[in-house]
Amino acid sequence: MIDLMLPDIKRKKLNYKHIIFTVIILIIIGISIFLCIQSVKRNNTQIAMENVVNNNLNTQNINTENVNQEEVKPNDNVIYIIDDKKIAKIANNVLMTSIQPRLTNAAKEKMKHIYSSDYKRVFLTFDDGPSKNVTPQILDILKQNNVKATFFVLGNRVDLYPNILKREYDEGHYIANHGYSHQYSSIYANPYNVLDEFNKTEYSIRNAIGNQSYNSHLFRFPGGASGGKYATVKKEAIALLEQNGIMHVDWSALTKDAEGKFTKEQLIQNLSETVGNKQSVVLLMHDAGDKQTTADALQDVINYFRDQGYVFENFYDIMK
Ligand SMILES: [Zn+2]
Numbered sequence: 001m002i003d004l005m006l007p008d009i010k011r012k013k014l015n016y017k018h019i020i021f022t023v024i025i026l027i028i029i030g031i032s033i034f035l036c037i038q039s040v041k042r043n044n045t046q047i048a049m050e051n052v053v054n055n056n057l058n059t060q061n062i063n064t065e066n067v068n069q070e071e072v073k074p075n076d077n078v079i080y081i082i083d084d085k086k087i088a089k090i091a092n093n094v095l096m097t098s099i100q101p102r103l104t105n106a107a108k109e110k111m112k113h114i115y116s117s118d119y120k121r122v123f124l125t126f127d128d129g130p131s132k133n134v135t136p137q138i139l140d141i142l143k144q145n146n147v148k149a150t151f152f153v154l155g156n157r158v159d160l161y162p163n164i165l166k167r168e169y170d171e172g173h174y175i176a177n178h179g180y181s182h183q184y185s186s187i188y189a190n191p192y193n194v195l196d197e198f199n200k201t202e203y204s205i206r207n208a209i210g211n212q213s214y215n216s217h218l219f220r221f222p223g224g225a226s227g228g229k230y231a232t233v234k235k236e237a238i239a240l241l242e243q244n245g246i247m248h249v250d251w252s253a254l255t256k257d258a259e260g261k262f263t264k265e266q267l268i269q270n271l272s273e274t275v276g277n278k279q280s281v282v283l284l285m286h287d288a289g290d291k292q293t294t295a296d297a298l299q300d301v302i303n304y305f306r307d308q309g310y311v312f313e314n315f316y317d318i319m320k
Pocket residue numbers: 127128178182222223
């Protein structure tokens with residue numbers, strides 16, 4: 001009997017050890033599962049918090065882009081981030097199309113009478129830019145005075161400083177075309193070169209501002225649209241441009257900043273002399289890199305026209 005019972009006791013002891021071992025394993029598995037669940041919960045909470053932070057940041061960004069506050073739902077949850085972005089995109093498109101030049105018959109007629117008006121108006125125009133140093137100063141001064149100007153840009157400068165051109169466009173200035181190279185011998189070799197340089201520059205403008213449907217419809221001939229060595233080619237080019245829906249404009253007053261020899265006081269004196277009693281002034285200035293004096297004189301130029309009771313216009317007031 002004793003011999004027979006001994007194996008039973010041993011078996012029971014073995015079973016008892018086996019049960020304890022199994023229970024310990026189960027407890028370890030249980031604790032592991034519990035820790036895993038806690039970890040997943042923590043991660044979810046963190047993602048949710050990040051989404052809330054992103055939501056707030058997105059709302060702030062959209063607000064700075066002048067989107068209507070009523071359209072944006074800043075207090076809502078993550079789902080509205082998508083809606084807010086859509087709203088911002090739509091608002092951007094509206095902004096783009098709202099400042100698209102349009103050459104209507106009325107605009108053509110207004111262009112023909114650009115130098116006459118029954119009220120005092122002035123178009124501030126800048127040629128030969130954009131430049132790295134001078135153009136941003138000019139943009140700052142225009143912004144401080146809430147004056148919109150017109151920039152007759154060179155394609156080769158636009159390719160160098162597309163971001164400065166984009167700033168001109170974004171700040172509501174009219175981007176017009178001054179050709180690509182400014183090399184008289186090549187642009188005036190024949191009338192088709194004028195059109196080619198116009199098209200090449202428009203292409204650079206479109207890429208810089210990110211608006212592939214932009215067409216300035218407005219050209220300023222380097223050196224002016226008439227007279228000089230290339231008078232015949234210019235005359236033929238005017239007709240060719242008009243056939244292609246492109247108007248041109250020269251100027252009716254200037255500071256003579258191109259000559260590079262005047263102080264800012266003399267620039268204002270030149271301005272005053274060339275403006276005279278004109279009601280409608282298209283003022284020629286330059287924002288090339290060597291025209292620091294133009295930037296220095298600009299506040300005085302603006303003050304001069306304000307004091308004389310002129311209204312500041314740009315070519316969006318014509319091409320609309
Ligand atoms: Zn020029």
